Amino acid sequence: MEPLRHQTSRRTLLTLIGATVVAGPLLATQSATAATTRASGIGLDDPVKKEIAMQLVSSAENASLDWRAQYRYIEDIGDGRGYTAGIIGFCSGTGDMLDLVELYTRREPGNVLAPYLDALRAVDNTDSHEGLDPGFPEDWQTAADDSGFERAQDDERDRVYFDPAVAQGKADGIGVLGQFCYYDALVMHGNGSDPISFGGIRRRALSVAAPPAQGGDEVTYLNAFLDARVWAMKQEEEHWDTSRVDTAQRVFLQNGNLDLDTPLDWHVYGDPYHIG
Incomplete structure (x- = not known):
């Protein structure tokens, strides 16, 4: 089954994020982080947990746990976002692919993708391939043989x-599960100001339940967030299959696995996955 992809509002996120503090709906601060981190002391940024997160997202985005095999991935999946490519589904129509290639070119001028920068700027916010065909997919895969391009993909994934x-x-x-729920929502929806962006989803959840940092119960809040996420997904036809929430994240939550401890078993789009 074709993997589902993120919303066009992802582009907005790129102008909102600084090095460590996020503006707008993302209001994380170092003091709040220190005061509210769960008792386990482990976050999704723990290397073991981050690897699990990459595999979980890859199961939904690429129908595979082998997320490192996706640096070379590129196709137009017909979702109105142009080419979708790489480990997180960078899109030619949503701006994050452009930012990735700009980063790669700053680090490695004259790379095989640099000649496409003007075309990527021109097709931003469209599904057009103008200026990209016929050579862009093949050149993307050539670039993916360069470890520098892999690092650029990793860095943009983390930054954005x-x-x-x-x-x-x-x-x-x-905790870890909740942070993953946020990450997966950002990957698909971005953080624009509209109701179906990450910021809108979080606001909808906050109208129903308080997070632990505001004295609320973690499970209750995460259920509210996932309810809001499912609502947002169902606003667009290409996201009506909500199994990446219903038979994955919701299952972990129902099992009380707030730290995403292995083993993990879940289904996405009907396919079973396991991390031992």
Whole structure:
């Protein structure tokens, strides 16, 4: 089954995120983080937990636990976002692919993707391939043989999606599972101001339940967040299959596995997965 991808509002996130503090709906601060981190002291940024997070997202985005095999991945999956590629589904139509190639080019001028920068700027916020076809997919895969391009993908994933999710999760006082729920939502929805962005989803959850940092119960709050996430997904036809929440994240929550301890068993789009 085709993997589902993120919303076009992801582009907005790129202008909101600083090095360690996120503006707008993401209001993580170092003091809040220190005050509200769960008793386990472990976050999604623990190397073992981060590896699990990458595998969980890859099961939904690429129907595989081998997330490192996705540096080379590229196709147009017909979701109106142009080309989707790489370990987190960078899209030519949502701006994060452009930012990735700009980063790669700053580090390695003259790389095989640098000639496509003008075309990527022109197709931003569209599903067009103009200026990219026919050579871009093949050149993307050529670039993926360069460890420098792999590092650029890792760094953009962390800067735009992973690090902000962990920071906001810790500020809200939620543990590894909750931080993963935030991360997966950011990957799919971005953090625009609209109701189906990460910020909108979080606001919807906060209207129902308080997070631990505000004196609320963690399980109750995470159920509210996942309810809001499912609502947001169902607002767009391409996201009506909510199994990445219903038969994955919700299962972990129902099992009380707030730290994403292995073994983990879940289904996405009907396919079973296991991490031992």
